[in-house]
Amino acid sequence: MACGFGVCLGCAAPRSHGGFALVCRQGPVFEAGEIDWAGLP
Numbered sequence: 221m222a223c224g225f226g227v228c229l230g231c232a233a234p235r236s237h238g239g240f241a242l243v244c245r246q247g248p249v250f251e252a253g254e255i256d257w258a259g260l261p
Protein backbone atom coordinates (compact mmCIF):
# COMPACT_ATOMS: atom_id res chain seq x y z
CA MET A 221 0.00 0.00 0.00
CA ALA A 222 1.20 3.43 -0.83
CA CYS A 223 -0.97 6.09 0.81
CA GLY A 224 -3.09 4.01 3.17
CA PHE A 225 -6.07 6.34 3.16
CA GLY A 226 -7.88 5.96 -0.18
CA VAL A 227 -6.21 8.50 -2.46
CA CYS A 228 -3.66 6.71 -4.68
CA LEU A 229 -5.79 3.67 -5.74
CA GLY A 230 -2.69 1.52 -5.47
CA CYS A 231 -4.50 -1.08 -3.39
CA ALA A 232 -7.58 -1.57 -5.59
CA ALA A 233 -8.75 -5.20 -5.75
CA PRO A 234 -11.42 -6.39 -8.20
CA ARG A 235 -14.70 -7.43 -6.60
CA SER A 236 -16.37 -10.61 -7.77
CA HIS A 237 -19.61 -8.75 -8.57
CA GLY A 238 -17.94 -5.85 -10.36
CA GLY A 239 -16.06 -2.75 -9.40
CA PHE A 240 -13.10 -2.47 -7.10
CA ALA A 241 -12.49 -2.44 -3.38
CA LEU A 242 -9.86 -0.25 -1.78
CA VAL A 243 -8.10 -2.62 0.56
CA CYS A 244 -6.76 0.20 2.75
CA ARG A 245 -10.21 1.70 3.39
CA GLN A 246 -12.63 -1.20 2.95
CA GLY A 247 -10.40 -4.04 4.12
CA PRO A 248 -7.97 -5.44 4.79
CA VAL A 249 -10.24 -8.39 5.63
CA PHE A 250 -12.74 -9.61 3.02
CA GLU A 251 -14.91 -12.67 2.61
CA ALA A 252 -13.12 -14.93 0.11
CA GLY A 253 -16.07 -14.76 -2.29
CA GLU A 254 -16.04 -10.95 -2.41
CA ILE A 255 -12.78 -10.78 -4.39
CA ASP A 256 -12.25 -11.74 -8.03
CA TRP A 257 -9.00 -13.60 -7.39
CA ALA A 258 -8.38 -14.30 -11.08
CA GLY A 259 -8.47 -10.56 -11.75
CA LEU A 260 -5.65 -9.74 -9.36
CA PRO A 261 -2.30 -8.95 -10.98
Ligand code: FES
Pocket residue numbers: 221222223224225226227228229230231232242243244245
Ligand atom coordinates in the same frame (compact mmCIF):
# COMPACT_ATOMS: atom_id res chain seq x y z
S1 FES B 1 -3.18 2.53 -0.46
FE1 FES B 1 -3.70 4.29 -1.54
S2 FES B 1 -5.78 3.98 -2.02
FE2 FES B 1 -5.28 2.32 -0.77
